[in-house]
Amino acid sequence: MSEETDARQVMAPLAATRTDAMPAERTEPFQAAKTAEPAEATAPLERMSMGLSGTELQTMARNRGFAVDESTGDRMIKSLEGVLDSLTARWEELQKLQKDPPLSGTSTARWVSGHMVATAADERGLLTQLQEARAEFPKYIDAIKQAKQNYQQRDDDTRDALGKLEPQE
Template sequence: MPNTEESEPLGAVAPMRLSSAVPAEPHMVARLSGTQLKAMATSGGFSVDDTTGNRMIHALEAALETLETRWADLEKLQHDPPMSESPAARWVGRHMVDTASDAEGLLTQLRTARREIPVYVAAIQLAKRTYRETETGVRGRLHGIRREIDPGEV
């Protein structure tokens, strides 16, 4: 039974930490960069079978294609929207632009996605190769064990 003094209240979810560089604050979302995912794939910390990896790649490439197709329209968010010249309209327009372009804004996030999706795809391709190599190695070891157990059967 867990120590109630140290355990979280029922229903509480501990913030996820991907590294010590990512702050674990309730309002923060942990992000995994393409570079981090690639490093995990290289080290064997992330591997995926071909079918699942292909589905992931297809989904990411479709998202990137949609983003690229609509990019010109999305970039309009970095300019004041056509509104009246009243002080309130100017304030609202400026606020919309600032919100879209700030550190957590839509345009900022979409620019990051455009840059990161190709790196994610490369990481998934590497993870697929890691999975195949691991699977081949395990099959070879199992085949060797089987020969040791019953040399006449193989």
């Protein structure tokens, strides 16, 4: 048996999804998620996307589609900025995931190395997701800032409306 065949046999069980070995209560969410997918063929990222893009969130905020109070907005912004700062500080190190890791020269090691690089940078890979986050988070921050203004405007409008009401006796 060749080293390459041996590597495939060793790695195949690791790559297989085995919901049949899980207890029934653990497989139900997987089955429900599977049946919830659209019938028509869609790109993997379109199926994965469950949230709003930064641009959509900005549009909602500009159209006063949502509002957030000062304190909550500040905490949200602080959290997003913390993630962005962390990504920026570690970005150079994260880029190493695009290069083959230093493994031995065996067929198995070469296969594992290639698989690691391919999955880190594919459409669902860690680097791809982190790059998208780096691009989207500033838009989220801008939308939250607008939503804070929306909240203040709604508060002012409500105060004005209540001030115009005549007391009932």
